Amino acid sequence: MSELIDIHSPFMLGHIRLQNRLVMAPMTRARANADGTPGPFAAKYYGQRASVGLIITEGTQPSEDGQGYPMTPGIYTDAHVAAWHNVNDAIHARGGHVFYQLMHAGRMSHPDNTPHHRQGVAPSAIAPGEQIYTLGGMKDIPVPRALSIGEIQATVGDYAYAARRAIESGADGVEIHGIAYLIHQFLAISANQRTDLYGGTLENRARFAIEVAEAVVAAVGADRTGIRLSPGFTGMGLSHRSEGPDLFRYLVRELNKFNLAYIHIVHYGEDAILHDFRRIWDQAIMLNRPGRAREHIGEDIASGLADLESYGALVLANPDFVRRVTSGAPFNSADAGVYFGMSARGPEVGYTDFPTLIPLHGNANT
Known part of the structure; x- marks a missing residue:
């Protein structure tokens, strides 16, 4: 493991001072209420994990059209804003900071999972060829409806509106989700066969990604805005044959003009493109390496390749993740069967019931 001073040194991210360089990655939990408000134990769940430098919430839809899965939260109604206040208060009370991840699922949706029960939307009317979970079981994802140019512009506005509502609810900022879902679907020729200004050339x-970032920055400020990308991602009907290094170098170079707080890279493959990003990106780089072994925690910070490192399942299963990294204590593990939705064994099982080394604020489960 790298020197702890690298991992645990504070870091200025935009307008906030993080207490360390470790980040809770966004993880869908499918435990929200049916109206998109955070569930009854969301504040407890996030508050338990507030010792990381930054929490990035589960994907949060910016509109009704943006919902892809059942029981995911939103941030576009007054009720959403009021309910998220409790979550933010729990995080801030323990010295943490939080960005909401704004996630529009695009074609990765099903009418049964949305409030208005409408067909999903996408750059083009191309189904991903996969199934999706619904409360009625696994179902084929229908062919989405292609967005008109006017609807694309309205969707850009939805992101900006949701970002304002997030800040209104007490969030420190927002992360634009640019992997697998609507933004990535615009990047991918396998999902985008438009012949207008939003299709064809890599530019x-x-x-769409650039316009969303520009609108969110105008709404809440560059220092409150991050974006998550993955040049090597494949899956969900996407092929990376046309989303290769040139497209992402161009996109990162253009996004750099907005002085965003950070880019969050989920990295697969060789590191060459990460070194390219380090050269062309002037702000913070957050790096997630899926499946990173414990002995490599902190290496990307120590090398200068990243400023922050994000972790998903490890933080899910270890509310005291930072303490365990510091002390060398073993990590809890989590059965993937408890990742999504409420357990039949109880609403806190696999959510807020993971053991800690010492009680958190007087109670190991609070």
């Missing part, structure tokens, strides 16, 4: 396919 056109990157246009």
Whole structure:
């Protein structure tokens, strides 16, 4: 493991001072209420994990059209804003900070999972060829409806509106989700066969992501805005044959003009493109390496390749993740069967019931 001073040194991220360089990655938990408000134990769940430098919430839909899965939270109604206040208060009370991840699922949706029960939307009317979970079981994802240019512009506005509502609810900022879902679907020729300003060339396919970032920055400020990308991601009907290094170098270079707080890279493959990003990106780089072994925690910070490192399942299963990294104590593990939705054994099982080394604020489960 790298020197702890690297991991645990504070870091200025935009307008906030993080207490360390470790980040809780966004993880869908599918435990929200049916109206999109955070569930009854969400404040407890996030508050338990507030010792990381930054919490990035589960994907949160910016509109009704943006919902892809059942029981995921939103941030576009007054009720959403009021309910998220409790979550933010729990995080801030323990010295943490939080960005909401704004996630529009695009074609990765099903009418049974949305409040208005409408067909999903996407750059083009191309189904991903996969199934999706619904409360009625696994179902084929229908062919989505292609967005008109006017609807694309309205969707850009939805992101900006949701970002304002997030800040209104007490969040420190927002992260634009650019992997697998609507933004990535615009990047990918396998999902985007448009012939207008939003399709064809890599510049056109990157246009939607750039417009969303610009609108969110205008709404809440560059220092409250991050974006998550993954040049090597495949899956969900996407092929990376046309989303290769040139497209992402162009996109990162254009996004750099907005002085965003950070880019959050989920990395697969060789590190060459990470070194390219380090050269062309002037702000913070957050790096997630899926499956990173414990002995490599902190290495990307120590090398200078990243400023922050994010972790998903390890933080899910270890509310005291930072303490365990510091002390060398063993990590809890979590059965993937408890990742999504409420357990039949109880609403806190696999959510807020993971053991800690010492009680958190007087109680190991609070």
